[in-house]
Amino acid sequence: MTEQAKKIPARSGPGGGGPGGGQQRVKEKPKDVRKTINRILGYFMEFRWQFIIVVLCLIVSALSSVVGIYLLKPIVNEYIVPFIGKGNPDLSGFLSMLTLMGGIYLAGVIANYLSARLMLNISTGTLRRIRIEMFTHMQTLPIKYFDTHTHGEIMSRYTNDVDTLREMISMSIPQFITSLMTVCGVFVMMLILSWRLMILVIVQIVIMLLLIRMIGGNSASFFIKQQRNLGAVNGYIEEMIEGQKVVKVFSHEPKVKADFAKLNRDLFVVASNASTFANVMMPILGNLSYIFYALTATVGGMLVIKGLMDIGTIGSFLQYTRNLTMPIVQLSQQFNTILTALAGAERIFDLIDEPSEIDNGTVVLVNARISENGEVSETQEHTGLWAWKNPQKQGADAYRQLKGDVRFEDVDFGYEPEKKVLNNVSLYAKPGQKIAFVGSTGAGKTTITNLINRFYDITDGRITFDGIDIKNIKKDDLRRSISMVLQDTHLFTGTVAENIRYGNLDASDEDIRKAAKLANADFFIRHLPQGYDTVLTADGANLSQGQRQLLAIARAAVKDPPVLILDEATSSIDTRTEALIEKGMNKLMEGRTVLVIAHRLSTVRNAKAIIVLENGEIIERGDHDFLLQEQGRYYQLYTGLFELA
Ligand SMILES: Nc1ncnc2c1ncn2[C@@H]1O[C@H](COP(=O)(O)OP(=O)(O)OP(=O)(O)O)[C@@H](O)[C@H]1O
Ligand SMILES: [Mg+2]
Numbered sequence: 001m002t003e004q005a006k007k008i009p010a011r012s013g014p015g016g017g018g019p020g021g022g023q024q025r026v027k028e029k030p031k032d033v034r035k036t037i038n039r040i041l042g043y044f045m046e047f048r049w050q051f052i053i054v055v056l057c058l059i060v061s062a063l064s065s066v067v068g069i070y071l072l073k074p075i076v077n078e079y080i081v082p083f084i085g086k087g088n089p090d091l092s093g094f095l096s097m098l099t100l101m102g103g104i105y106l107a108g109v110i111a112n113y114l115s116a117r118l119m120l121n122i123s124t125g126t127l128r129r130i131r132i133e134m135f136t137h138m139q140t141l142p143i144k145y146f147d148t149h150t151h152g153e154i155m156s157r158y159t160n161d162v163d164t165l166r167e168m169i170s171m172s173i174p175q176f177i178t179s180l181m182t183v184c185g186v187f188v189m190m191l192i193l194s195w196r197l198m199i200l201v202i203v204q205i206v207i208m209l210l211l212i213r214m215i216g217g218n219s220a221s222f223f224i225k226q227q228r229n230l231g232a233v234n235g236y237i238e239e240m241i242e243g244q245k246v247v248k249v250f251s252h253e254p255k256v257k258a259d260f261a262k263l264n265r266d267l268f269v270v271a272s273n274a275s276t277f278a279n280v281m282m283p284i285l286g287n288l289s290y291i292f293y294a295l296t297a298t299v300g301g302m303l304v305i306k307g308l309m310d311i312g313t314i315g316s317f318l319q320y321t322r323n324l325t326m327p328i329v330q331l332s333q334q335f336n337t338i339l340t341a342l343a344g345a346e347r348i349f350d351l352i353d354e355p356s357e358i359d360n361g362t363v364v365l366v367n368a369r370i371s372e373n374g375e376v377s378e379t380q381e382h383t384g385l386w387a388w389k390n391p392q393k394q395g396a397d398a399y400r401q402l403k404g405d406v407r408f409e410d411v412d413f414g415y416e417p418e419k420k421v422l423n424n425v426s427l428y429a430k431p432g433q434k435i436a437f438v439g440s441t442g443a444g445k446t447t448i449t450n451l452i453n454r455f456y457d458i459t460d461g462r463i464t465f466d467g468i469d470i471k472n473i474k475k476d477d478l479r480r481s482i483s484m485v486l487q488d489t490h491l492f493t494g495t496v497a498e499n500i501r502y503g504n505l506d507a508s509d510e511d512i513r514k515a516a517k518l519a520n521a522d523f524f525i526r527h528l529p530q531g532y533d534t535v536l537t538a539d540g541a542n543l544s545q546g547q548r549q550l551l552a553i554a555r556a557a558v559k560d561p562p563v564l565i566l567d568e569a570t571s572s573i574d575t576r577t578e579a580l581i582e583k584g585m586n587k588l589m590e591g592r593t594v595l596v597i598a599h600r601l602s603t604v605r606n607a608k609a610i611i612v613l614e615n616g617e618i619i620e621r622g623d624h625d626f627l628l629q630e631q632g633r634y635y636q637l638y639t640g641l642f643e644l645a
Contacts, residue, residue: 068108448595
């Protein structure tokens with residue numbers, strides 16, 4: 001409209017293409033392992049003492065098995081071999097060594113129990129915090145985020161990703177530490193016992209690792225694919241549950257079954273490949289370790305015969321080789337699990353790091369008192385009057401009464417930067433006026449209402465509320481001053497009264513009843529089995545579409561705002577009820593600005609102004625009689641519908 005108006009928003013950047021837009025590819029490998037691990041460790045800080053104890057316990061547990069085995073050497077060499085063939089051996093030393101060994105193993109068991117118990121605390125505590133952070137942050141995300149991510153994708157972060165993370169924290173990490181400690185300890189002890197046999201063992205380990213690579217090398221990628229296919233299967237089930245009726249209407253059951261079978265088969269293939277490692281690898285490695293054991297025993301025996309080694313040494317050395325296979329297999333296995341879990345953790349952190357809705361607004365809504373000479377001042381009491389407070393201004397200047405004047409000045413907008421949906425839209429609704437939007441499907445009616453409460457930010461132009469650019473109003477306060485009945489009603493699990501109270505948490509039972517009467521919902525609610533206390537399930541599945549809309553209107557009415565936006569609010573309601581609602585609403589609408597979108601022209605006929613939209617542009621405006629006289633698009637719509645009716 002004005003030059004100035006055009007200039008201001010030019011700085012604001014494209015409304016449609018915020019960060020995080022565009023396609024989101026499923027990530028398979030963690031991008032930055034160290035950063036992610038550090039971040040997870042950051043969560044452990046809260047439990048740092050417990051975690052330190054866990055690590056100590058794990059060290060004790062690994063050491064106990066290493067030291068316990070080492071004791072075999074002195075036991076054999078000093079308390080068994082010297083007594084072979086002798087009568088009346090002195091067993092006291094032998095018994096005290098056995099007691100020592102038992103004590104060491106017992107310490108290992110206790111340390112193990114303690115670490116598992118503490119790790120449980122740490123993992124559940126960490127996940128509790130992560131879940132809370134995810135959910136809390138999700139509430140701050142712009143609508144755009146939900147436009148560009150499917151529900152299944154967001155859900156899988158709360159389920160799959162959190163679950164693999166839990167597994168990693170509670171199982172893989174402690175196992176990894178134990179395995180690593182054991183392998184290191186065993187190596188050191190082997191080296192102390194016999195470097196000759198050690199060389200043999202190293203050769204064996206290299207063979208084993210090569211084998212693991214050969215058979216299980218691909219299992220990592222299959223493991224990741226398995227996660228993804230599992231997500232696809234779950235997503236399909238979810239979608240089919242939601243679309244059950246449509247499936248039945250078009251007799252698509254065989255097709256759906258076939259599609260599901262295909263997804264399931266893919267999962268089967270990938271899952272069985274992924275399991276190869278655990279199911280095939282383990283027995284092979286198990287058998288191999290017996291062969292290696294025999295080989296080491298033979299070589300060791302020869303060394304003993306040649307006098308290069310004593311019997312005690314070979315005894316504990318062989319025991320060490322038995323204890324080496326498992327940790328090595330586990331280490332290579334846990335490596336994959338940890339990588340997958342880290343990839344999941346990154347998806348979780350992506351959600352937590354997703355930029356929140358930007359809100360630079362400073363103007364807030366306050367309770368107001370208006371003096372006789374019209375001066376607005378702030379008060380703590382609930383006066384029923386509200387004012388915008390601009391903290392940058394002083395004294396009376398800082399306040400402006402909330403009236404509900406909405407204006408669009410040359411507004412351009414597109415959900416995506418390259419596709420304009422609204423073009424040069426200018427309109428105004430003065431306090432107390434009812435403005436109706438009509439136009440064909442996809443013309444941009446809902447879009448206009450989405451812009452008023454800043455679900456999306458405009459590309460160009462200006463929207464003002466009581467003369468204040470809505471960009472300068474704090475989003476929360478802006479939305480508090482507008483009540484909206486959305487095109488698709490959503491009801492929450494809870495009673496009817498609770499669902500209406502959603503509009504205003506302070507509403508008394510009396511207020512709720514009044515709002516329901518206004519919306520003409522009181523009658524049907526009273527006929528529900530438990531009246532206002534009837535529990536609604538799954539988005540109000542136990543109500544009719546029209547009844548759901550009536551509840552949505554009651555919910556908007558109980559909020560008692562200066563601006564009311566009704567998007568197709570009465571589309572599923574019969575004409576007689578609609579007329580009754582309108583009567584009630586007229587009472588509600590007194591002194592309120594109402595923007596209404598309706599396909600039924602009887603609803604819009606008594607509007608102060610009717611705005612006809614086509615392809616995101618206003619092509620006609622005026623009241624009903626004027627537009628009929630003009631014989632333009634409104635006339636066509638009106639007479640066309642008339643014939644249909
Ligand atoms: N979330 C979205 N992301 C991208 N494009 C969108 C989105 N919502 C709507 N659109 C596009 O914007 C245009 C206007 O949509 P809008 O919902 O405003 O239409 P409408 O006039 O309310 O139609 P209807 O009468 O069917 O409700 C359409 O072309 C639509 O494809
Ligand atoms: Mg719409």
